[in-house]
Amino acid sequence: MGEVAAAVVSGVLSLEDGVKVICRRSRLMATLAGAGAMASGRAARPAGAVGVGRTRRQRVVLAVVASPKSTVVGGAKESIRALIAEWESRDIMAREVAVDVASHTPQVDPILDQLADELTDLDPAEPTIPYYSATLYDPRDLAEWDADYWVDNLRHTVRFAAAVQAALEDGFRVFTELAPHPLLTHAVDQTARTLDIPHMALATMRRDQELTGGLLGAVADLHSAGARVDFAAVCPQGRLIDAPLPVWNRQQLMLVRDPNELAPGGAVLAVHPLLGAHVRLAEEPERHVWQSDVGTDTQPWLGDHQVHNVAALPGAVYCEMALAAGRAVVGDAAELRDISFDQMLLLEEQSLVSASATVTGDGAADFVVETVHEGERVRRAAARIRRNRLRGGAGRL
Known part of the structure; x- marks a missing residue:
């Protein structure tokens, strides 16, 4: 669903169309609730994919490639839990994700045709800012962003790491995650570090943190990281003034030497x-x-x-x-x-x-x-x- 939000921000979808995609997709996915599960593992993608295919007979598939070191798999609940146990026995960090539907897996196949029918009224446009797709094989390709695209977005593997890599290779260095709590900031950091590219990955909000403080703090972090910030949008009535220079209270603190520190002839001992x-x-x-x-x-x-x-x-x-x-x-x-x-x-x-x-x-x-x-x-x-x-x-x- 994060890519739907990105589509709205970039101008590909109107806010109304973005809400349509989210709500209609969520309503259809609710009909599948209960049978699926997903798990996050700290393993490189090739090893994770091989392990999934060989040991679970395709009942578990690769759902998300978050970074070169982090993947998410999805499938039948019992298979996912068995795979988590297997990974942990091999000292691979793994945890079950709090969902009951396995997106980006064959489990969602029964709702794809209906989702395509319900999204035929979308009116996508060209992006007004660079858009990197986590659905297409080449993140830089321009898509149609029509019903078929959002069906593929639900069914295909999320190639988040590839999208981040493309943005890094194109010169983008500051990344901000707009979410109630950071989930992908660490994945961005891992991808950039693997490529040895200097970067900044920032979160905007955290659980149990006041919304206003988190967002304003993120704006300050962005400005400090060198990003261009439209401060007029944040403080439309304000004006920039020069901060007062510090006032120094100068006081000499001399180390007082004891007369006993003088050697014969007046030389100072160390x-x-x-x-x-x-x-x-x-x-x-x-x-x-x-x-x-x-x-x-x-x-x-x-x-x-x-x-x-x-x-x-x-x-x-x-x-x-x-x-x-x-x-x-x-x-x-x-x-x-x-x-x-x-x-x-x-x-x-x-x-x-x-x-x-x-x-x-x-x-x-x-x-x-x-x-x-x-x-x-x-x-x-x-x-x-x-x-x-x-x-x-x-x-x-």
């Missing part, structure tokens, strides 16, 4: 602004320690991270401290494992933290960040540091 000065204890050569002030006076930018309106040291800071310590202890290929955040540190104007990395083996160390609260040491975060022997460069989490 001190990490969050870790502080690196000290290696002579009595414990395997232990490296740092101490720094991460308070909001020293690092005012840390005050932007707040919990219940109180500045708190973010987890990213602990990770950066651990990576910096790791590079100092095991080299640039340091990486972090088993990161834990033990207790939140609420920042004051001055907040002293101590960090240590204790070497536990070749290329490994334990990292801990602590503070002193009311005379007791409080562990704030910890991590395992390890040298990645397979890679160099900057550290990673």
Whole structure:
């Protein structure tokens, strides 16, 4: 039925004629309800077609070629369910489609003559925009779009993948599915990816989504994808205006260096602004320690991270401290494992933290960040540091 909608949009059928095709076809198909079924399978068409023909003795036929990797078959209900079980046993994704008539199969043969008779009053016209048929062998062929065409449309295999491929080959790159819920967007994506053609496949509406929001969102997506949008049709009373430029609130956030960071002669030592000065204890050569002030006076930018309106040291800071310590202890290929955040540190104007990395083996160390609260040491975060022997460069989490 999707091709009927396409025929109306392209000017082939009037809205009245499109409704005739849908309603008369649906009324006749209702007389066949109950005996048929259809199933969707994630399998390439040749393998699917061979499996259907050999194992079901033509009681199941190929109904839709949605993409190079997705097909729909139709036929007798018991045969379809047996085929689904067979496909699943071969690890082919399959599911039964929620219909009770097998369109595009011999099951609809009894109503074809009557459908042709009831559609003789159609008045088709030439399309006003490019039309790719999913019924004809060549999607680009111009059809008559008369009663016989719509009979073939009901009976023949739907060649959706071929129609999408033809449109892609002709230079179309943006596809939009107009449906209550996306069913074919993924098929378009699969076809384009198989051909290695850049594209955009967009859905307009989804279940449980407000209609207006979905359609307006689709218009925005189309515009962003480069499609030409007639905004006058969407907002006939509106006018385009220039959006105001952003107003930047420029503030210099300088890292304040402690006087202790100066070496004799006034040279500045390489001190990490969050870790502080690196000290290696002579009595414990395997232990490296740092101490720094991460308070909001020293690092005012840390005050932007707040919990219940109180500045708190973010987890990213602990990770950066651990990576910096790791590079100092095991080299640039340091990486972090088993990161834990033990207790939140609420920042004051001055907040002293101590960090240590204790070497536990070749290329490994334990990292801990602590503070002193009311005379007791409080562990704030910890991590395992390890040298990645397979890679160099900057550290990673």
